[in-house]
Amino acid sequence: MKRIAVFASGSGSNFEAIAQAARDGKLDAEVALCVCDRPKAYVRERAKKFNVPVLQLNPKDFTFNKNLVESFVADDLKKHGVDLICLAGYMRIIGPSLLEPFRDRIVNIHPSLLPAFKGAHAIRDAFEYGVKVYGVTIHYVNEDLDGGRIIAQEAIPYDGDDLDDLEARIHAVEHRLYPATISRLLKDGPSA
Numbered sequence: 001m002k003r004i005a006v007f008a009s010g011s012g013s014n015f016e017a018i019a020q021a022a023r024d025g026k027l028d029a030e031v032a033l034c035v036c037d038r039p040k041a042y043v044r045e046r047a048k049k050f051n052v053p054v055l056q057l058n059p060k061d062f063t064f065n066k067n068l069v070e071s072f073v074a075d076d077l078k079k080h081g082v083d084l085i086c087l088a089g090y091m092r093i094i095g096p097s098l099l100e101p102f103r104d105r106i107v108n109i110h111p112s113l114l115p116a117f118k119g120a121h122a123i124r125d126a127f128e129y130g131v132k133v134y135g136v137t138i139h140y141v142n143e144d145l146d147g148g149r150i151i152a153q154e155a156i157p158y159d160g161d162d163l164d165d166l167e168a169r170i171h172a173v174e175h176r177l178y179p180a181t182i183s184r185l186l187k188d189g190p191s192a
């Protein structure tokens with residue numbers, strides 16, 4: 001069975017959707033590891049619930065030597081036999097020490113129709129811009145922020161809802177699309 005690692009910095013609702021899909025047999029993979037870079041992130045509780053080990057990183061170490069931290073993470077992922085890294089609300093740019101050994105094996109989910117609204121506040125930015133079609137993108141990770149090759153996208157029409165309702169609708173799409181896309185990727189490989 002393929003093994004995946006999920007990287008998260010916050011709530012981890014996408015982590016949970018992936019772990020639940022694996023538990024339900026909808027995603028033929030084991031969530032081998034959760035990598036978390038924030039000591040109080042709620043994703044840690046979710047990982048506990050699913051018995052997924054957490055590799056906890058200390059934000060201070062990144063300021064000191066990001067390369068060293070990422071080399072350490074890469075080694076740990078290899079030890080766990082990780083085939084695919086899934087970023088899910090991981091708020092750091094992946095550097096070369098992790099990108100090189102896992103090239104074409106790191107994917108990310110972003111809550112907009114890329115290349116529109118890159119960055120950390122995509123939903124709010126799109127809302128303030130007044131767009132009429134929102135969306136979710138899953139893409140490979142490369143050196144360009146939110147710029148790697150697109151794997152899957154789903155459009156979400158605006159229906160007059162407020163920002164909170166809109167966010168909830170976007171997250172609901174994420175929770176369905178991400179596990180399904182990971183499943184397809186693991187079966188069909190990078191050409192999927």
Ligand code: GRF
Nearest residue numbers: 011012013014089109110111
């Ligand atoms: C999601 O909207 C994801 O698209 C973005 O960060 C958010 C993470 O949410 N990259 P959660 O931590 O999975 O609940």
